[in-house]
Amino acid sequence: MAGKTKTSPAVKFTIVLIILAAVFLVLSIVSANLSVSRTINAIDTIGTVEFSDDSKGKIDLALKYYGELDPDLSLQSKVTNADELTAAKFEYVRLAIKNAYLADKNGEDEATVKEYIGLARESFDEYCSTGECKNVSNYDDLTALESKYSEGGADASQSAGSPEPAEEIELC
Amino acid sequence: MDFLLSINWIALFALSIVGLLFVLLHLLSKKTNRTVVTLVALVFGAVVGIIFASENNSYLVWVELIGNIYVNVITALAAPIIIVSIISSFVSLKSKQAVRSIGVRSVFWLLASAAGAIVLSLAAGSVFGLWEKSTVFDGIAAVSDSIVEAYGDLKQSFDQTLLGLFPSNIISDIANNNIVAIIIIAAAIALAYIGVASSEGEEKVVSFKDFVEAAKKIIFKILRFVIDLTPYAVLCLIASSAAAIFSDIDTILQLLLLVGIIYAVAFFHAYIFNGVLVKFVAKLDPIKFFKKIFSAQATAFTTQSSIGTLPVTIDALENRVGVSEEVANFTAPLGTTIGMPGCTCVWPVLLVMFFVNATGLDWGVSNYILLAVVTLVLSLGSAGVPGIAIVSSVAVFSALDLPIAAVVLLIPINTISDMARTLNNATCAAVSAAIVARKEGQLDDSVFDQEEKKIWQAKPKQVQQ
Numbered sequence: 035m036a037g038k039t040k041t042s043p044a045v046k047f048t049i050v051l052i053i054l055a056a057v058f059l060v061l062s063i064v065s066a067n068l069s070v071s072r073t074i075n076a077i078d079t080i081g082t083v084e085f086s087d088d089s090k091g092k093i094d095l096a097l098k099y100y101g102e103l104d105p106d107l108s109l110q111s112k113v114t115n116a117d118e119l120t121a122a123k124f125e126y127v128r129l130a131i132k133n134a135y136l137a138d139k140n141g142e143d144e145a146t147v148k149e150y151i152g153l154a155r156e157s158f159d160e161y162c163s164t165g166e167c168k169n170v171s172n173y174d175d176l177t178a179l180e181s182k183y184s185e186g187g188a189d190a191s192q193s194a195g196s197p198e199p200a201e202e203i204e205l206c
Numbered sequence: 207m208d209f210l211l212s213i214n215w216i217a218l219f220a221l222s223i224v225g226l227l228f229v230l231l232h233l234l235s236k237k238t239n240r241t242v243v244t245l246v247a248l249v250f251g252a253v254v255g256i257i258f259a260s261e262n263n264s265y266l267v268w269v270e271l272i273g274n275i276y277v278n279v280i281t282a283l284a285a286p287i288i289i290v291s292i293i294s295s296f297v298s299l300k301s302k303q304a305v306r307s308i309g310v311r312s313v314f315w316l317l318a319s320a321a322g323a324i325v326l327s328l329a330a331g332s333v334f335g336l337w338e339k340s341t342v343f344d345g346i347a348a349v350s351d352s353i354v355e356a357y358g359d360l361k362q363s364f365d366q367t368l369l370g371l372f373p374s375n376i377i378s379d380i381a382n383n384n385i386v387a388i389i390i391i392a393a394a395i396a397l398a399y400i401g402v403a404s405s406e407g408e409e410k411v412v413s414f415k416d417f418v419e420a421a422k423k424i425i426f427k428i429l430r431f432v433i434d435l436t437p438y439a440v441l442c443l444i445a446s447s448a449a450a451i452f453s454d455i456d457t458i459l460q461l462l463l464l465v466g467i468i469y470a471v472a473f474f475h476a477y478i479f480n481g482v483l484v485k486f487v488a489k490l491d492p493i494k495f496f497k498k499i500f501s502a503q504a505t506a507f508t509t510q511s512s513i514g515t516l517p518v519t520i521d522a523l524e525n526r527v528g529v530s531e532e533v534a535n536f537t538a539p540l541g542t543t544i545g546m547p548g549c550t551c552v553w554p555v556l557l558v559m560f561f562v563n564a565t566g567l568d569w570g571v572s573n574y575i576l577l578a579v580v581t582l583v584l585s586l587g588s589a590g591v592p593g594i595a596i597v598s599s600v601a602v603f604s605a606l607d608l609p610i611a612a613v614v615l616l617i618p619i620n621t622i623s624d625m626a627r628t629l630n631n632a633t634c635a636a637v638s639a640a641i642v643a644r645k646e647g648q649l650d651d652s653v654f655d656q657e658e659k660k661i662w663q664a665k666p667k668q669v670q671q
Contacts, residue, residue, distance in 0.1 A: 104216075
């Protein structure tokens with residue numbers, strides 16, 4: 035074994051650290067790119083938005099992935115279909131409000147209508163930050179329904195004997 | 207894929223880079239002295255911090271963890287060191303008069319240094335009247351009542367502060383690093399030992415003395431291990447601080463002048479004011495003195511904890527400056543509670559002056575005298591932990607009937623200025639210890655005159671023991 039120099043533990047440790055640094059750097063780059071493509075795929079998966087748990091689940095997953103993108107690397111700006119995600123959020127809220135509106139117009143019982151109004155408000159609060167209500171075309175319907183079904187609101191309108199005339203319901 | 211994406215690889219990359227820098231520091235420590243190694247660690251840390259600056263310091267989460275472990279470990283050593291050192295050294299003095307003399311001189315020089323810091327801060331605040339057009343306090347009304355109330359709860363009345371300095375429960379005082387209480391407990395034990403030894407003979411209590419000496423040897427052995435890790439911890443702590451500062455640079459830029467003046471006053475007090483005291487009262491070469499306590503200053507700058515720095519300060523005073531064990535272990539710990547010029551004088555005085563100038567309050571000489579007196583009184587008792595400056599400034603603002611919300615608006619510059627303030631505190635404690643040692647005839651000039659490199663290599667603590 036003559037001529038073969040023995041590597042000291044310090045040198046070995048340094049080599050290990052250099053290799054680890056290189057591996058972690060590569061994994062950092064790979065994971066950053068993967069996190070962007072994962073988000074893009076999740077947004078593509080949303081497809082046509084419906085007022086359903088499945089559709090909501092897809093939007094939530096895409097939002098989760100989008101929120102996890104590293105702000106220091108400006109990864110959110112690399113998501114090419116981010117506008118579709120925003121549009122999907124607003125569409126889901128619009129459908130939720132529409133659902134409550136239809137329930138009211140179809141004369142469903144008060145508890146059911148109130149439940150749908152609650153779901154619509156929940157969706158709005160979850161997906162629309164302050165000032166974004168203008169992006170939901172039927173937001174006024176939600177506030178009108180909330181006002182109507184607020185404490186004594188529905189009873190008051192019924193006891194007044196002035197039920198609203200049936201309206202032509204706009205299809206979604 | 208989820209596994210790959212669930213791991214913060216950049217944090218691990220930063221950790222491995224820091225590991226490589228540790229290797230460089232280790233190699234450097236074999237060739238040069240501790241001061242240079244610590245200085246290089248500071249530079250390495252700042253560079254790492256700037257490169258890996260990120261939201262919530264997420265890239266440096268592991269690096270910060272290493273730094274925090276060091277701070278916790280060295281803080282854990284503070285109370286045992288003070289207890290065994292004070293008992294051991296005072297028992298060997300065998301005189302109550304000597305204990306009293308060290309105590310009185312220590313309090314006097316620590317307060318004198320604090321008074322100097324107050325005067326300097328007032329002078330700097332008056333000279334730099336550039337804050338008059340500041341709009342920082344425009345949002346003062348927007349600070350919510352709950353926040354103001356939470357900060358208001360931090361303040362304590364003077365009698366409560368004084369009461370808190372004295373021991374109430376030995377275990378909780380030690381657990382909470384209530385330094386004055388710990389000193390009082392240790393000094394009481396030592397004085398009782400002297401009393402029993404002189405009245406009934408030392409053989410009755412000598413086993414206790416042997417136990418304390420054995421405990422001291424063990425604790426200082428642990429301390430030596432921890433102190434040898436200081437440059438590595440400095441690198442980690444300065445990296446996380448630099449990253450936090452760099453990621454919040456916009457806020458800091460708005461208050462840049464105030465930060466600059468806090469640094470100028472803290473450094474002027476630490477090096478010029480104390481330098482004069484070192485030269486003419488302690489009769490030592492100031493440049494050499496500051497070089498010898500640089501490891502303590504760097505630890506203070508990076509840990510922002512006066513108590514956490516204490517073991518390093520005591521080590522530097524004893525082994526490199528030549529201050530006797532009894533003075534180093536009494537005055538330096540006292541300096542983490544009494545005085546603390548950076549946190550309890552420079553910071554609150556400059557904040558008050560900043561507020562007064564920015565809001566155009568009509569303050570006369572009497573108001574400034576009141577500010578000086580209130581600050582000096584409050585500097586009598588404060589704990590040497592990170593964040594104490596906020597408590598001090600809330601107490602000063604409250605005592606002067608100024609809005610506590612103003613302190614809240616200046617919190618963003620607390621961390622960056624705390625580094626200079628803690629360095630100032632540690633320097634003041636070390637200088638006061640050197641002065642007391644000189645006045646008591648307990649300063650070994652032969653230790654001070656030794657070359658730093660020789661001391662580093664010889665590990666004198668082990669040699670002495």
